[in-house]
Amino acid sequence: MAEPIVQVRNLTKRFGDFTAVDGVSFDIRQGEILGLLGPNGAGKTTTIQMLLGLITPTAGEIRMFGLPVNRHREEILGQVNFSSTYVSMPQALTVEENLRIVARLYGMDRVTARIDDIIKRLEMEEFRTKITRKLSSGQMTRLSLAKAFLTEPKVLFLDEPTASLDPDIADKARALIKEIRRSTGLTVLYTSHNMREMEEMSDRIIFLQRGRIVAEGTAEAIKAVYGEADLEDVFLKLARTAPPGLRHP
Amino acid sequence: MKLHRIAALLTRHLYLYKRSFPRVLEIIYWPFVDLVIWGFITLYLVQFKGALPNFVLFFLGALILWDVLFRAQQGITISFLEEIWSRNLMNLFASPLTTGEFLAATMILSVSKVLAVSCVTVLAAFAFYSFNVFVLGLSLIPFVLNLIVAGWCVGVLTTGLIMRYGQEVEVLAWGMVFLFQPISCVFYPMSVLPDWLQAIARLNPAAHVFEGMRAVITAGAFPVHELAWAVGLNAFYLTVLVFWFHMMFAACKDKGLLVRVGE
Numbered sequence: 347m348a349e350p351i352v353q354v355r356n357l358t359k360r361f362g363d364f365t366a367v368d369g370v371s372f373d374i375r376q377g378e379i380l381g382l383l384g385p386n387g388a389g390k391t392t393t394i395q396m397l398l399g400l401i402t403p404t405a406g407e408i409r410m411f412g413l414p415v416n417r418h419r420e421e422i423l424g425q426v427n428f429s430s431t432y433v434s435m436p437q438a439l440t441v442e443e444n445l446r447i448v449a450r451l452y453g454m455d456r457v458t459a460r461i462d463d464i465i466k467r468l469e470m471e472e473f474r475t476k477i478t479r480k481l482s483s484g485q486m487t488r489l490s491l492a493k494a495f496l497t498e499p500k501v502l503f504l505d506e507p508t509a510s511l512d513p514d515i516a517d518k519a520r521a522l523i524k525e526i527r528r529s530t531g532l533t534v535l536y537t538s539h540n541m542r543e544m545e546e547m548s549d550r551i552i553f554l555q556r557g558r559i560v561a562e563g564t565a566e567a568i569k570a571v572y573g574e575a576d577l578e579d580v581f582l583k584l585a586r587t588a589p590p591g592l593r594h595p
Numbered sequence: 596m597k598l599h600r601i602a603a604l605l606t607r608h609l610y611l612y613k614r615s616f617p618r619v620l621e622i623i624y625w626p627f628v629d630l631v632i633w634g635f636i637t638l639y640l641v642q643f644k645g646a647l648p649n650f651v652l653f654f655l656g657a658l659i660l661w662d663v664l665f666r667a668q669q670g671i672t673i674s675f676l677e678e679i680w681s682r683n684l685m686n687l688f689a690s691p692l693t694t695g696e697f698l699a700a701t702m703i704l705s706v707s708k709v710l711a712v713s714c715v716t717v718l719a720a721f722a723f724y725s726f727n728v729f730v731l732g733l734s735l736i737p738f739v740l741n742l743i744v745a746g747w748c749v750g751v752l753t754t755g756l757i758m759r760y761g762q763e764v765e766v767l768a769w770g771m772v773f774l775f776q777p778i779s780c781v782f783y784p785m786s787v788l789p790d791w792l793q794a795i796a797r798l799n800p801a802a803h804v805f806e807g808m809r810a811v812i813t814a815g816a817f818p819v820h821e822l823a824w825a826v827g828l829n830a831f832y833l834t835v836l837v838f839w840f841h842m843m844f845a846a847c848k849d850k851g852l853l854v855r856v857g858e
Contacts, residue, residue, distance in 0.1 A: 398689040402849045420691040434682035450603035
């Protein structure tokens with residue numbers, strides 16, 4: 347079995363009295379897609395932001411490629427990228443200009459060829475020279491995905507990456523993620539509120555509720571444990587039941 | 596420190612200015628208007644000249660040098676605000692970019708801005724008032740360099756405060772430098788200040804530069820001691836403030852503010 351690329355141990359984040367993430371531990375193996383599921387405020391985004399070094403954990407440890415993130419930030423982040431519906435890019439720049447800057451930031455070579463490739467794969471030709479401010483939300487999401495894929499990361503964090511895409515483009519984006527995973531061994535942490543997508547994409551799923559892991563396993567295993575035929579029903583069951591012993595913020 | 600990451604940030608701002616007329620105005624129009632208005636006021640006041648020789652030199656020289664300080668500060672703070680306004684901070688700081696590289700890029704941007712603005716003001720001063728700032732001679736170079744560093748200090752301080760306290764203090768980006776203007780002795784000598792305020796002004800590197808400028812104009816001598824004070828104070832403040840900025844950055848990551856700044 348492949349070694350874990352991402353190792354998270356007892357990860358905790360408290361903001362004053364509020365505990366956003368509470369002792370979370372998990373591994374992601376090379377080439378694996380791990381789904382992070384949970385209702386709003388469950389701690390998914392905070393977990394990803396801690397993995398990206400944007401928020402300092404209160405306790406616990408994050409290791410990537412065998413190295414602690416807090417002490418090897420530059421080395422690790424050069425091999426990691428993310429895409430989030432909630433993060434924008436410089437609005438006054440064109441799509442291509444934004445991608446060029448990202449490529450330079452990560453020290454990529456063959457910048458034009460890489461940009462050409464990713465623009466083709468995500469069908470962005472028609473708005474390649476468009477000002478980012480003028481993009482539709484779906485085009486903006488594609489730009490965010492292009493930015494994430496452009497740097498050829500070994501680990502990718504995708505926070506609701508297809509939230510504003512039409513079904514056709516969302517399907518193509520998922521196919522691209524799977525294809526890149528197949529060809530490069532990309533490791534992915536994936537969040538989505540689309541249960542069908544989560545089931546399709548994830549090798550394993552972690553269900554977070556109020557900062558704690560309340561279920562973990564393959565989609566099939568989780569459905570079997572909770573006696574539901576549909577992951578959405580499991581979601582509703584878990585989301586509407588407060589785990590015992592948890593303090594509500 | 597990786598140069599390609601600094602170059603990436605510089606390119607990002609170059610693209611921005613290439614396409615933004617209001618941002619170009621900020622470099623050309625406002626400094627020009629400032630200079631023209633104050634220049635005509637100076638010419639008017641010269642008609643009543645009494646005991647003050649070199650009035651035009653004092654005033655226009657001070658105005659041009661003050662703009663150096665102001666634009667050096669703006670170069671740092673506005674660059675940070677641009678990232679907040681475009682919700683781009685997460686993209687930057689989730690990349691391998693370090694805070695040192697970020698600050699270095701903003702400092703280079705600030706120098707570029709100072710150069711561009713100075714070209715406008717120096718040319719306008721010469722065209723409208725036949726004022727040649729280069730009469731200050733070679734001493735102009737250390738004066739300008741010290742004012743740029745003093746502007747960086749105010750810029751780093753302001754940026755750290757905006758990062759920590761968010762939109763509430765964004766207005767400091769335009770106002771912070773003016774808090775220091777009374778003790779910078781831009782348009783008047785330090786000797787006109789009350790004793791207690793002189794003691795405070797002596798801790799301000801910009802005040803030593805403007806005192807030095809007046810010494811060059813009146814006595815024609817290079818004020819080594821004023822320059823030494825300016826260099827020493829700038830080195831001390833910049834070191835302390837860069838360290839403080841790193842601490843503020845760490846505190847923001849701890850409080851989860853970095854991902855929320857600007858919201």
